[in-house]
Amino acid sequence: MNPEIFRIRHRCAGPVSVLFTAFLAASLLLTVLTVGAEASVRMRKNIDDLTPQELAAYEHAIDVMRQKSLANKNDRAGYLWQAWVHNCNGVPVPDSGAAVPIAADPAKNGWFSDADAFCPRMKAPPAGFHTEHPGMCEHAKDLFLPWHRAEFFYYEQALRAADPEGRTGPSTRGVTVPYWNFTQTPTGVRFPKAFENRESPLFYPGRTEGPLTEEDRQRTSPYLLAYLIRDLKWPQFGGYQVGGPGNYGAFEAMIHNYMHDTYIGGVLDTPTTAGLDPIFFSYHAFIDYILEEWIDSHAASEITSPNQYLRGQQSPAFQSPPGFVPGTGVQTMGQVKNYLDIKALGYGFDGGGRPQFLSEADLTRLTTAYDAENKQGFGQAPQSFFTYLLSEGGARGYHSGATPAVVQSVPVVLPSGAPDSLAAVELVRKPLHQGYSYQADVYLHPASVPADLKDDAFRSRYLATSVNYWELSGPGHDHGDMTETRLTAAVQQPVASIQAGALRKEAWMMTVGITPAGPAARPDDFDQPRLTAIPAQ
Amino acid sequence: MTMDRPSFEQDIRPIFAPYVACMKNVVLTDDDGAAEMDLASYDCVVRFHQPIRVALTGYRPGSTAPHPMPPGGALPDDKIDLFLMWVETGMAR
Structure with missing residues (x-):
């Protein structure tokens, strides 16, 4: 029997990996120099690494977006519309363009009432209204990760546009979405501390509470995540094309869905309401980092459906991604291929001087030990x-x-x-x-x-x-x-x-x-x- | 229709008629752009015949459709087969 047949993973070895390491080191040096030269690249940081000033600016941006939605629920720069982009097929909007104000719900920490916030059931609009289409998230297919990247490209613009001059609080001009690395020990009881501060606009009621369970720890194992990133090709990792042989990619099925349903819970257990809780955006900001880590480990060219347009209607005041070509018909957020180069999109990820993912070498040590123990x-x-x-x-x-x-x-x-x-x-x-x-x-x-x-x-x-x-x-x-x-x-x-x-x-x-x-x-x-x-x- | 060449107006539009209003809320995309799903429109159904095919057959064993259609359960097999035949025979108006 060929022992390689039952080895659990295929690994790089020998001179090729030495050359690769040297190439990687040179590339990293070049990358540092390049990024340093490009001040326009905004860095997304781990939410636990934000300075008090940065956290205050982020909270202020969300609060201002919330106020915009309270003044007019159909304001595309408001928080509610951005939450709807995740999964609201259609909303009735007055033909006159008149604002539709809503009231904050005191029982929801100043957030919207369910009646106002939940996407209305699909039906023909009443007289004097027409239907607009905030968006519809892509799940169970290869568009899952690129679609959410597109969503964030616009959401960050809404954050920065909230109060760039700092008229009512800290300037939001440089705000990015901080990511939550859920594979690291939480700084709060269950979530990053910033999300457990009940006075903060980052707090949304109804989430799962209490310390992590054993299963929470297993599902957020950095080894499991590293294995999925390093070892799986695109369709197994990121999902299959519609009509193809599968649907969910392994990351979405094994980690993403559990996090929504169980680890976080609350409004995140359903796509139609998930975006209402600000933790959704930091959770998915890390997923966007995961996509970038997968691209670094493989190649963006392996991502399928590059020309597919991505559903979502955003404010015309927002910038489109580089290479954007409007498609026919209804407004979209662009195509998959517009979202595969984050530097061109103007952002990057700041690891805070420490690894946010286990490396290939870390994973190899684990699998070597497994192979040795389990012949x-x-x-x-x-x-x-x-x-x-x-x-x-x-x-x-x-x-x-x-x-x-x-x-x-x-x-x-x-x-x-x-x-x-x-x-x-x-x-x-x-x-x-x-x-x-x-x-x-x-x-x-x-x-x-x-x-x-x-x-x-x-x-x-x-x-x-x-x-x-x-x-x-x-x-x-x-x-x-x-x-x-x-x-x-x-x-x-x-x-x-x-x-x-x-x-x-x-x-x-x-x-x-x-x-x-x-x-x-x-x-x-x-x-x-x-x-x-x-x-x- | 002739038994071997169904047409949209005569055979397919009546199948989709109960779902036209509801589905106009759904936007579909392809490599050209996006459109509201108008099941009463020949051009729209031709354009999105592939995702419609996937959705209509989504209840069948072996399908991988994430969102089988229509709501409420599968169309009768003979109607699905009619749609598939319409596609295979060139989607006559």
Whole structure:
């Protein structure tokens, strides 16, 4: 047997990496000199690194944007419109252009009432009004990361335009969106301190409270994130083209959705309301940093659908991205290809003098240790590689906080491992009147080993992957009616590891534990899971 | 229609008629730009026939559509097949 077959990752080695390192050092030096020469590049900082003055300017910018929306909910430079850009298909706007003032809700720390803020259900506008289309976020496809970058390009302009002269507070001229690196220990109880200050406009009620759970820590493992960034090609990492072989990329399914649903919670558990809480923007600012880290590790040219236009209607007073060419018809935020060079877009990321991501070398140390400890391959080692990533190489195992409402076990035939295909599990939830988000833990185990999801040892050894489905229902999105949902998650590495190991001739089972966000799940909500092969691209 | 060449006006527009008003709120994009989804418009349906095809077949086993259409559940198979045949036979007006 070729030992390379079951090694869990492919790594660079030898003279090529030495040359690459030298090239990288030279490039970094050049980059520093270039950025230093370009004062127009604004740096996004870790929110915990902001000076008191910088934090005050950011808070002031948000407060002014909030006041703009209170004066006219349809002001495109206001906070509410920018929140709607994330997921509000259509709003009625007076033909006269008259302002539509709304009142602050004292129970919401001065934020808008739900009645004013939630996107109205889609219907024809009343007489004297027409429909405008703030935007519709892209999820479960390759547009997910570029679309959110476009959203932020305009949101930052709204921040800077809030009070550039500093008439009512600190100048907002230089404000950028500070990012929240959720893979680092929070400076507050659960979030960065700035978001836990109840007097600040950064505070929005309803978020999950209390210290981190074990599962929160696992889902925010810097090793898991580094593995996804360094090892996964574009479609597996960033998502598939519409009509392609998959939908969610691994980052969106494994980390992004869990963060929305569970770690942060509150209004972030639904796309139609997520942008109402300012923590959304700092959370996604780090995701934009993650996209940039992926581009640095791979190549922007691998990103698919470069010519696709991105939905969103912004103020004509805002600058368009470099290379912007208006498309036909309804106003957009430009094309994917306009958003692949952040220096050209005028911003960068300031790591604050410390690494914000684990390096290739860090990850190699972890996987080398895993390889050394677990020669037998998947199913024989005490921890699967996925569990190992979640536990950062420690021995804690997989202590999932999930309490599955639905558990399904099916016999599976391992896909043949053709070079142009990936093994994947497919989960289909039947059409329901009331949708819900859920987590699915997928276990592969010999048929001779009974599935015991309450047993830590079972969960740690046989966990193949864990994914989240983020419910896309709600007013203004997907109609809030019955739809079938389908989640496809790659399990190529565990399957390849089984096929290369001593247990390959065993009969294998797949067991899926599904934990809903809320009490609505029933055992017959889901079809039987399938282990299948999907095209690699 | 002839059995082997359906037309938009006679065969496809009636299928989409109940969803026209609702879907005008949805903006779709492609490599040329963006438009409100007008299911009563031949030109619009031709332009976005690919995402419509993906959405209409989104309830079928093996589909990967993130937003299957229409709301409320799948169209009957014969209507989906009619739309697919209309696409395959050149999308006659």
